[in-house]
Amino acid sequence: MNRPNARPAPVSALHRLFASVAVERQASLAGELRRFEQGRGARLIEAGTTPATVFFIVDGLVALLGRGGGGEAAETGLVGPGGLVGHAALLGSAAAGSSAMALTGLRGVAIEARALRHALEDDPPLRRELTAYAAERLAETEALCVCGALHSVEQRLASWLTRAAALLGPDRPIELTHQQLADLFGVRRASVTTSLHMMEGEQSVRCRRGRIEIRDLARLEGHSCGCRRAS
Incomplete structure (x- = not known):
C-alpha cells in the first residue's frame, strides 16, 4: 500500500x-x-x-x-x-x-x-x-x-573477542579463522590456536571451523588485558 x-x-x-x-x-x-x-x-x-x-x-x-x-x-x-x-x-x-x-x-x-x-x-x-x-x-x-608490546597473545585475543562481542552482541558467533586472527595480530597461527584452546578449556569460548562462539563473557573478560574496554 x-x-x-x-x-x-x-x-x-x-x-x-x-x-x-x-x-x-x-x-x-x-x-x-x-x-x-x-x-x-x-x-x-x-x-x-x-x-x-x-x-x-x-x-x-x-x-x-x-x-x-x-x-x-x-x-x-x-x-x-x-x-x-x-x-x-x-x-x-x-x-x-x-x-x-x-x-x-x-x-x-x-x-x-x-x-x-x-x-x-x-x-x-x-x-x-x-x-x-x-x-x-x-x-x-x-x-x-x-x-x-606488553601483553600476551592470549590476553590480546581475549580483549579482541570481548570487544567484538560488545559490538555485535554476545550471542552472535564471530566467523573468523585462526589464520585471519593471527594476521590481525601479526603473530603465528599456532599462537592463536594455543590461546583459543586454553579459552576452550576454561569454557569461555567454543570453536568450530571458522567460527568462535562466546560461552562465558565474564570469564573471557577475565583473560583479557582490558585495553579495548574504553575504545
Missing part, C-alpha cells in the same frame, strides 16, 4: 553519530546519504589514499590495518555498529594512515567526504561529535601499540 504522505526516517534514526543533527538540517544531510552493503573481505579504504567516502556502520565489523616497512599488515583498530570508517577525512588528512577491511558482511550509510565536510561547517554540534569520535580512534591506535 502506497503512503505518499509518509516521511522518511530522520537521519538521527539512521546512525547514533547523527543524533546531534538539528531538525532543520536533517533533510539536507539525508539527501547526501546512501545506504550500502558490502561482503566480507571488502576493502572500504586503502592506506595512502585520500578517502573519498565516509562509511557509517550499522551492522558488521571492520578492521583498520596499518602496514609496516616490509609491507606486512596488522590491526590498528576495530569498528562496529555505531562507528564510522574514514575518520581521516574528518581531520583534513590528505591520506588515510590505515586500510579498512570488512571482517563480516556490512550494512550502513555512506556519504562523500566532501559533502560531509561541508555539512560539518554548518553544524558545530555534529562537528564536535565526529571530531570526538576521530580522537577516540587515534587513542585506540595508541593503546593497541602499548598492548602489543
